Amino acid sequence: MDIAHMNMDGTEIARRDARAGAETVSLAIIGSGGAGAMRAGEILLDVAAKAGFFGLMCRAMGPQIRGGEAAALLRLATAPVSSPDDHFDLLVALDWENFSRFAAELPLAAGSLVLTDPDEGEVPAAISESGARVAALAMKKLARTVPGGRVNVIALAAAATLIGLPVPLVGEVLARQLGRKGDAVLAASAAALALGEEVAAALPPARRLAPPPAAAGARWVISGNQATGLGALKAGIGFVAAYPITPATEVLEWMAPALAKTGGLLVQAEDELAAINMVIGASFAGTPSLTATSGPGLALMSEALGLAVASETPLVVVDVMRGGPSTGIPTKSEQSDLDIAVHGLHGDAPHLVLAPNGIGDCLFTTQWAVALAERLQTPAIVLSDQALGQSRAVIAPPPSPPALPGRLLATAAEADHYQRYAVTASGISPMAVPGMAGTTYVADGLEHTPRGIPSAQASDHHTQLAKRARKLEAFDYGAAWADIEGEDGDEIALLTWGSATGPAREAVRRARREGLMVRLISLRLLLPARPAALAAALAGVRRLLVVEQSHGRQFHKFLRANYDLPAEVAVLSRPGPLPIRPAEILARLVPWE
Amino acid sequence: MSDSQTAPAPLLTAQDFKSDIKPIWCPGCGDYSVLTALAKACAELARPRARIALISGIGCSSRLPAYTNVYGFHGVHGRALALATGVKLARPDLTVIAAGGDGDGLSIGGNHFLHACRRNVDMTYILMDNQVYGMTKGQASPTTAPDWCEGKLTPTGTGIAPVAPLQLALAAGVGFFARGFAGNPNELARLIVAGITHPGFAVIHVLSPCVTFRAEQRGWKQAVHGFDGAPATDPATAMARFAGDDGFTTGILYASATPPFMPERQMTMTAADFDRGFIV
Numbered sequence: 001m002d003i004a005h006m007n008m009d010g011t012e013i014a015r016r017d018a019r020a021g022a023e024t025v026s027l028a029i030i031g032s033g034g035a036g037a038m039r040a041g042e043i044l045l046d047v048a049a050k051a052g053f054f055g056l057m058c059r060a061m062g063p064q065i066r067g068g069e070a071a072a073l074l075r076l077a078t079a080p081v082s083s084p085d086d087h088f089d090l091l092v093a094l095d096w097e098n099f100s101r102f103a104a105e106l107p108l109a110a111g112s113l114v115l116t117d118p119d120e121g122e123v124p125a126a127i128s129e130s131g132a133r134v135a136a137l138a139m140k141k142l143a144r145t146v147p148g149g150r151v152n153v154i155a156l157a158a159a160a161t162l163i164g165l166p167v168p169l170v171g172e173v174l175a176r177q178l179g180r181k182g183d184a185v186l187a188a189s190a191a192a193l194a195l196g197e198e199v200a201a202a203l204p205p206a207r208r209l210a211p212p213p214a215a216a217g218a219r220w221v222i223s224g225n226q227a228t229g230l231g232a233l234k235a236g237i238g239f240v241a242a243y244p245i246t247p248a249t250e251v252l253e254w255m256a257p258a259l260a261k262t263g264g265l266l267v268q269a270e271d272e273l274a275a276i277n278m279v280i281g282a283s284f285a286g287t288p289s290l291t292a293t294s295g296p297g298l299a300l301m302s303e304a305l306g307l308a309v310a311s312e313t314p315l316v317v318v319d320v321m322r323g324g325p326s327t328g329i330p331t332k333s334e335q336s337d338l339d340i341a342v343h344g345l346h347g348d349a350p351h352l353v354l355a356p357n358g359i360g361d362c363l364f365t366t367q368w369a370v371a372l373a374e375r376l377q378t379p380a381i382v383l384s385d386q387a388l389g390q391s392r393a394v395i396a397p398p399p400s401p402p403a404l405p406g407r408l409l410a411t412a413a414e415a416d417h418y419q420r421y422a423v424t425a426s427g428i429s430p431m432a433v434p435g436m437a438g439t440t441y442v443a444d445g446l447e448h449t450p451r452g453i454p455s456a457q458a459s460d461h462h463t464q465l466a467k468r469a470r471k472l473e474a475f476d477y478g479a480a481w482a483d484i485e486g487e488d489g490d491e492i493a494l495l496t497w498g499s500a501t502g503p504a505r506e507a508v509r510r511a512r513r514e515g516l517m518v519r520l521i522s523l524r525l526l527l528p529a530r531p532a533a534l535a536a537a538l539a540g541v542r543r544l545l546v547v548e549q550s551h552g553r554q555f556h557k558f559l560r561a562n563y564d565l566p567a568e569v570a571v572l573s574r575p576g577p578l579p580i581r582p583a584e585i586l587a588r589l590v591p592w593e
Numbered sequence: 594m595s596d597s598q599t600a601p602a603p604l605l606t607a608q609d610f611k612s613d614i615k616p617i618w619c620p621g622c623g624d625y626s627v628l629t630a631l632a633k634a635c636a637e638l639a640r641p642r643a644r645i646a647l648i649s650g651i652g653c654s655s656r657l658p659a660y661t662n663v664y665g666f667h668g669v670h671g672r673a674l675a676l677a678t679g680v681k682l683a684r685p686d687l688t689v690i691a692a693g694g695d696g697d698g699l700s701i702g703g704n705h706f707l708h709a710c711r712r713n714v715d716m717t718y719i720l721m722d723n724q725v726y727g728m729t730k731g732q733a734s735p736t737t738a739p740d741w742c743e744g745k746l747t748p749t750g751t752g753i754a755p756v757a758p759l760q761l762a763l764a765a766g767v768g769f770f771a772r773g774f775a776g777n778p779n780e781l782a783r784l785i786v787a788g789i790t791h792p793g794f795a796v797i798h799v800l801s802p803c804v805t806f807r808a809e810q811r812g813w814k815q816a817v818h819g820f821d822g823a824p825a826t827d828p829a830t831a832m833a834r835f836a837g838d839d840g841f842t843t844g845i846l847y848a849s850a851t852p853p854f855m856p857e858r859q860m861t862m863t864a865a866d867f868d869r870g871f872i873v
């Protein structure tokens with residue numbers, strides 16, 4: 001047994017890590033339903049967080065309600081990470097059931113280590129062919145030697161030991177979670193942990209983490225869907241109506257109790273048509289309101305989004321995208337709702353489309369979207385996706401978006417001659433809400449006069465169309481419209497959005513480290529397009545690589561429709577569900593070096 | 594926000610609840626009487642105009658909000674009840690009324706009708722039934738008899754049984770159901786007052802003739818007959834009592850004591866308090 005692994009002494013652990021410390025280690029824990037792979041992954045992420053690391057855990061799941069294949073895909077690091085790595089350094093297989101269904105999501109390299117339970121059958125060919133080292137660990141048998149011992153706890157201890165996470169911390173996290181289950185359960189888990197740690201000492205070495213940063217600063221553990229919910233709450237959302245849909249449901253599950261404690265309310269509607277119309281009603285009544293859905297739900301909501309545009313009712317729709325069209329791949333990610341978000345409304349219907357580009361950014365972007373929707377009296381669609389929403393990360397505390405003045409309300413001075421859709425220079429008209437005396441009006445999806453009276457006259461239509469477009473175009477969105485990394489003089493740029501930003505960000509950093517100066521531009525505000533701002537961001541850029549996760553090059557087409565791009569443009573566009581990996585992006589940049 | 598409830602309440606007449614906009618309805622349309630009855634009911638209840646929200650979908654009758662002087666929303670086809678639900682849940686202090694026709698409420702909006710009945714949010718739904726789509730010039734609606742052959746899309750009749758709003762509402766768990774007739778606006782005003790006063794979801798089913806596409810509905814004047822008994826308070830009794838109803842019985846047909854849906858709200862935390870749950 002390696003004495004360093006048993007030692008609680010911090011200096012000893014530091015010495016051990018220094019022997020082969022890496023800035024980042026990726027590991028996957030896989031198993032069939034009930035094996036506890038996902039649980040083990042979550043615990044490892046929490047342990048890494050408590051130990052001072054950063055990290056990311058994505059989930060690969062099948063469509064089964066309970067059981068089925070599941071993989072916890074972790075990347076732990078000494079600094080914040082924005083995307084999965086190119087391959088996994090360690091794969092712990094509790095069993096190989098249904099492995100073929102997600103084999104493609106588990107790239108391995110020659111140096112990778114695979115732990116297999118010899119009682120769970122042969123190692124699949126895909127593993128043998130990867131060139132990874134394979135080591136046997138009879139996890140099930142070992143678990144049986146401990147009364148009440150669980151397979152995933154053995155695996156957890158072995159994995160933690162191999163990558164250099166302190167096993168005592170694993171014990172602490174487990175004990176906190178099992179606290180209510182009694183001493184016998186706690187003792188069983190402690191014994192299983194000790195056993196797992198012991199047997200790991202005899203295993204071949206795996207890539208180990210370097211010591212955590214001395215001052216990692218405050219860190220959060222949060223999922224994208226939770227961050228979306230928290231951003232909404234911080235923005236003052238007081239009403240949510242929604243219909244359950246994967247992979248957006250966790251936004252709602254987080255918000256329901258949180259709203260109930262902050263004076264708000266979440267209503268489970270009978271369908272998405274009801275949800276969006278309830279949200280319109282609540283917003284009309286003066287309460288900032290939001291719904292969350294996925295692609296099929298957004299499609300059902302699109303008629304009412306037109307109503308929100310015409311009636312100038314602020315609201316936010318969060319679309320946590322999944323593979324489409326139709327039911328598609330509900331549990332896996334894709335950036336393929338950009339088209340419907342941008343173009344899916346009927347009529348000329350200017351609206352906002354925003355996209356978070358990281359897990360923490362789900363908070364920032366959702367909060368900003370609510371503030372913009374309220375300020376501009378318009379619907380905003382926020383395009384998150386499964387890869388952001390259902391992944392958890394250890395991150396620096398997310399920043400807050402710039403503060404904006406809230407909804408422009410009518411005043412008593414306007415009583416008795418109130419014009420709900422008054423034509424103003426900014427395009428924003430003061431909005432009365434029920435309860436205000438003297439400013440009653442009828443919000444209308446029919447084209448209308450400034451007073452809100454239905455009108456089919458050309459002049460009213462033209463004036464109101466122009467007003468609704470102007471309020472979005474003329475607004476100063478500030479610096480948050482995009483994330484830009486790089487320097488003047490960069491001749492190559494990556495242009496991306498949403499969850500594809502994570503691997504793009506890492507690719508840019510790797511490229512710059514190797515002397516290839518590449519600029520990153522990630523659009524957070526998709527609609528309205530900002531041609532002047534992007535032209536400035538692209539100044540000096542001769543070559544552009546567009547990175548997106550869709551089959552139909554939706555983002556590239558969107559860019560072509562709205563922006564002037566440099567002469568040389570390449571596109572890395574691939575449908576889900578496999579994540580785009582940093583090395584793929586780098587491989588496209590290298591020929592330009 | 595200025596609060597009209599804190600101002601001395603002026604006594605308003607029915608006329609004060611009507612706007613200066615001329616309705617697009619045909620001469621003789623039953624909906625004029627519904628507007629009159631609604632304005633009368635509002636005046637009788639003496640609610641401030643600013644505290645009433647009138648929500649509609651699409652159709653002839655859904656034009657109603659523009660002709661009133663209260664807050665209104667003329668939304669998309671079929672979703673008036675959903676939108677009204679959002680208004681009421683966000684602002685329980687408001688008197689919320691939804692209005693629309695048989696196509697809007699029972700066809701395209703049928704699902705919301707079911708769920709509004711079972712959700713029992715405290716609001717009133719004025720369902721103006723003329724058994725025809727008037728705005729699109731005379732097609733069969735979900736309440737049209739199967740042998741009506743004048744609809745151009747169904748020249749040999751729909752061949753399918755119409756929806757019975759009362760039975761549908763009872764099956765879905767409605768708390769209050771009254772039926773009125775546009776030709777008797779005084780009774781209708783009383784029914785609307787009763788519906789608004791009822792704590793929970795109240796359906797006011799109004800027989801509102803379309804003299805343009807269903808001229809024979811002028812005969813409804815002779816067909817209607819009042820129900821003066823005490824309304825049933827449980828759905829089984831109501832269902833049995835009106836099993837053979839001809840659809841022309843007016844009055845309060847059902848009133849239960851089911852408590853309305855209004856989730857409790859607490860203000861025990863602020864948004865910033867939730868940061869704690871994520872800090873390592």
